[in-house]
Amino acid sequence: MNNKILETVKSFDELSVNPEVFISPSKNFRSRIEFGYKNDSYTMMDGESQIFFSKSNVPIKMISNNMECILHDINCSKTLKNKLFGINYRSNNVTTICTLIYHRPLDEKWLLEIKDIEDKYKNIFFVGRSKGKIYGSSNEYWSNVMLNNEYFWIKQDDESFFQPNFYLMPRMINFICKNLSINYQSSNLLELYCGCGTFTLPLSKYFNFVFATENNRKAISHLHSSIKKNNFKNINIARLSDLETIEAFSGKTFRRLNNFDLKSYKFDTILVDPPRSGLSPESIDFIKKFEQIIYISCNSETFFRDLKLLNKKINKSAIFDQFVNTRHIELIGILND
Structure with a gap:
């Protein structure tokens, strides 16, 4: 293992957690x-x-x-x-x-x-x-990703945020899917910072219903197209920031919800993939109420800071060396009560 992975494993050791480690090829990996x-x-x-x-x-x-x-x-x-x-x-x-x-x-x-x-x-x-x-x-262009021998389509453009390592991206999705700990098929998923749907689309196969939010107008438009192309019927999305999503769950009305009634659904699991700055205090307070939390991060410093603030049991964790030959790394933690 290289130094950055060893340092990250040491940070997990302080939480008494043994993460899985996924290594990228050293060449021809960036999409x-x-x-x-x-x-x-x-x-x-x-x-x-x-x-x-x-x-x-x-x-x-x-x-x-x-x-x-x-x-x-x-x-x-x-x-x-x-x-x-x-x-x-x-x-x-x-x-x-x-x-x-x-x-x-x-x-x-x-x-x-x-x-x-x-x-x-x-x-x-x-x-x-x-x-x-x-x-x-x-x-604009379409990418297809295979999960459990089934392809799904994701629409993107030349400026879309998208997982940059095409080798590790499906392994990230598979890691999440195989480590879901609650009876997910009868549960509902809330996703913040969903982007163009890298995780939204495949995870919809594992949950009864998915509600995903994203503040970027173009990303939401692409995700609408992807949902239609894949013929998924159990996904609803809205162009909302993380704080607007919290306000919507508190009862504030947004026209961008298109009359979607949040109160008619109980969400057991939340997935967050925040920017490098991590989660805001308001988001921490909101997220810790969920039974299961899937936290994806590209910043180990804010990741471990937020894990301590969430104060949940870390059920599964993984390190993905997406950015070979750099100091950057991708992390996933699956947390439960």
């Missing part, structure tokens, strides 16, 4: 990656130093196998290079979106040249972004 562009090269920051390169073995193979050729095609075009400062990739090993980010408006000449490049690549689509506007191909 999304962001580069700068300068001097005809991809760029990234290494501390305070800027590094220049043409190819990386960090992204999944569909990105790694094409990024050098794509860079060459861009460098051969004065139009595509002009005031380009960022190149981002997102891929699910079937479809890849390459987003080019500019400090200038894009025009018909740019569209014609990017179309010529796009025609050279199979299942790679090019999007231009400039001052809030989107040019070129659609920036």
Whole structure:
């Protein structure tokens, strides 16, 4: 084990918990990656130093196998290079979106040249972004994830928040599903910070009913589309922040609930996947009332802080080394009364 995992295991030891550890491949694991562009090269920051390169073995193979050729095609075009400062990739090993980010408006000449490049690549689509506007191909795409020999579809775009390690993401979902401790098939799940539905969709197979909330308008729109495509009938979603969700459970009316009656459901389990800052004091007080808590975190410091504040038994826990060769790590804790 590397040092960051050993340090995290030690933090669990202080809580008398023995976590499972899931290791990622060291290469070709990232489903999304962001580069700068300068001097005809991809760029990234290494501390305070800027590094220049043409190819990386960090992204999944569909990105790694094409990024050098794509860079060459861009460098051969004065139009595509002009005031380009960022190149981002997102891929699910079937479809890849390459987003080019500019400090200038894009025009018909740019569209014609990017179309010529796009025609050279199979299942790679090019999007231009400039001052809030989107040019070129659609920036939306579908990913399918298999759980227990069954596929489900998730709609995303080039800016969606999505678990970045395509190798470990299904293992995270499976870890949660196999360690649910209550009679979940007759229980209801509340999910905060649901994003585009990475956990919402598969977990709906394991609960009687799921109510999921998210503050991002586009993520909620994508999740609506995913629910419809998967033909799931037991999910209701609303565009609410964590604090608005708490207010809704306290009786405050929101038009965004579309007349959904929260009082007609009893929620035994709550799943939270908060930002790096962790849970607010109001969220802690609300969440600790649930019989079962599924806590997903990308920040070990706030994760262990919040576990102590929630003051529940840690039934199962896991460490996922999603971010190989960095100090970052992903954690899951399943808590019960």
